[in-house]
Amino acid sequence: MSRDSSTSYPLATAQGSAPIPExxxxxxxxxxxxxxxxxxxxxxxxxxxxxxxxxxxxxxxxxxxxxxxxxxxxxxxxxxxxxxxxxxxxxxxxxxxxxxxxxxxxxxxxxxxxxxxxxxxxxxxxxxxxxxxxxxxxxxxxxxxxxxxxxPVSGCTARQAVVDHARVASGERILVIGASGGVGSYAVQLAAAAGAVVTGVASGAKRDFVLGLGARAVIDYRREGIDSLGAGYDVVLDLAGNRPLAILRGVLAPRGRLVIVGGEQGGPLTGGLDRQLRAQLLAPFVGQRLGGMFGRTARADLEALAAAVGRGSLRxxxxxxxxxxxxxxxxxxxxxxxxxxxxxxxxxxx
Ligand SMILES: NC(=O)c1ccc[n+]([C@@H]2O[C@H](COP(=O)([O-])OP(=O)(O)OC[C@H]3O[C@@H](n4cnc5c(N)ncnc54)[C@H](OP(=O)(O)O)[C@@H]3O)[C@@H](O)[C@H]2O)c1
Incomplete structure (x- = not known):
């Protein structure tokens, strides 16, 4: 079927299927x-x-x-x-x-x-x-x-961040900033299912929600800094707050990986995209792996997410x-x- 003007609804698209209205x-x-x-x-x-x-x-x-x-x-x-x-x-x-x-x-x-x-x-x-x-x-x-x-959008983005970009491994310590949100709720579960020890950053009111996703600890960003439970994380997944690179790098292990996905409060023009750019420019000169990413919906990721739901490791x-x-x-x-x-x-x- 094409968009040609001779084709219009209502039409039945397969034997027995309901006609599609105009x-x-x-x-x-x-x-x-x-x-x-x-x-x-x-x-x-x-x-x-x-x-x-x-x-x-x-x-x-x-x-x-x-x-x-x-x-x-x-x-x-x-x-x-x-x-x-x-x-x-x-x-x-x-x-x-x-x-x-x-x-x-x-x-x-x-x-x-x-x-x-x-x-x-x-x-x-x-x-x-x-x-x-x-x-x-x-x-x-x-x-x-x-x-x-x-x-789709949140799950694929979380999967690409945790699996493809951060390559989170069993036993690693990961800090998920924005753990109570759409992307964060999947990222916490995917990292925990990979065997990582997850610390979530969220508002205090959502502490129990984040613990229920599989985080071991929660930092209330309204009362505490992201370093309040120490530093040396193998992975920092940055989804919220638009913190400066220096603060994010400060909680990262010397050879840790930073993945910047997004964050509101980033200014009216670019919304904070400049942080991703600066991380990539700085990356060749430091031991830490710094980078940003854009999520995209892909069938392979959707199928992997559905399989994880089927196994009971993702909800x-x-x-x-x-x-x-x-x-x-x-x-x-x-x-x-x-x-x-x-x-x-x-x-x-x-
Ligand atoms: N790169 C991509 O392709 C891509 C794809 C999807 C999303 N994103 C971006 O990623 C970001 C997160 O998306 P989302 O769908 O997860 O958003 P969301 O559902 O609105 O969740 C954002 C979470 O961040 C938390 N938060 C707010 N301010 C914070 C701060 N100062 N420090 C730490 N946490 C804070 C909030 O926690 P409380 O509610 O507990 O306060 C909220 O749960 C957004 O900026 C979005 O545009 C990018």
Whole structure:
């Protein structure tokens, strides 16, 4: 199926499958703004057609994460180079999804209409959304739709940070800064499952939550410095707080590894991306391994995460769910620190 104008919904995409409507309920956004509860509204939008290499997914649940918040607020401003300068280019927000393949574009192998999938797409705060075939995987029956929708961006980023970049090994000591958040909740579990001794940095109110993920100790960043339980960590995973490189290096072992993933409060223009750049510039001159990374959703990571859930070594920490109409409130709650772990939008409930 292509985007050619002679093809339009409603159409049945496989024998016996439900016809796809021309329009769908969707969260729509006409402008950037901070209080997203008043910027995002429940409305309707045309159901998109899958192009080459894409699938159309009938969305059951959609994940809430910082990336969606950045795209919806247009902050830091550097993000507008991709998302639209004065107003969002994509009027339907949302990245993570779990649902069922409703239609398959040309050149897609290995995915069929009716299969349960999860992954990352575009405009997922809607009844239907497009995704690149390589960014979705089959959803095994042991993972429910809310848990599956909570996995893609945060889970893939955590896995790439802990496994690919930091290469955390059994017995190593790792400090996870931002342990109570979306990425952190997976990173703590993945590092603990690898046999590492995990110290989490989070607000005191979320101490028990982080210990429940498998951390041995928690540092309350509102009351203590990240060196309050000593230094010499083999790995520091930096997800929050935008601390200067000198402070991060100060708690790292002489040959330790620093992986910078992100952090809010990094300034309105670049959001703190300069720290990643400076770490890479400094790296050749010091014994510590310093670097940053950008996460991306890939089918291999989704499958590895699903397998870990199946083995019982990983559990998507979904603590809050919202109906589609409250997507803006969900993103506001995330930005205000009112979410532990992951929040999910149940698209077809409420
Ligand atoms: N590079 C990439 O590709 C990529 C991918 C995903 C995310 N990210 C970035 O990574 C960062 C984390 O993402 P996320 O989804 O995990 O965000 P999140 O769910 O909002 O979690 C952030 C966590 O950081 C904690 N925190 C806030 N201020 C802190 C401070 N000063 N010191 C230590 N911890 C602090 C918060 O703890 P409390 O709530 O307990 O206060 C919160 O749990 C974000 O900046 C995001 O944009 C980057």
């Amino acid at each position: 329009r769908m309920a969707a969260v729509v956004q006409e402008r950037y703004g901070d209080g997203l509860a008043s910027v995002l509204a429940l409305g309707d939008a045309p159901v998109p057609m899958p192009g080459r290499g894409e699938v159309l997914v009938r969305v059951d649940a959609a994940g809430v994460d910082r990336g969606v918040w950045h795209l919806a607020t247009g902050k830091p401003y550097a993000i507008r180079l991709a998302s639209g300068f004065s107003r969002p280019r994509s009027t339907v927000p949302g990245l993570d999804l779990a649902g069922t393949v409703a239609a398959v574009g040309e050149g897609v192998d290995g995915l069929a209409v009716g299969e349960a999938v999860f992954g990352t797409g575009v405009g997922t705060y809607a009844e239907y959304a497009l995704a690149k075939a390589g960014m979705v995987a089959r959803r095994p029956a042991h993972i429910d739709v809310a848990a599956a929708a909570a996995l 998507p920490a979904v603590t809050q769910t919202y109906p589609l109409a409250r997507a803006g409130a969900a993103l506001d709650d995330l930005a205000a620190g009112r979410v532990s772990g992951k929040a999910v939008i149940l698209v077809r409930e409420g």
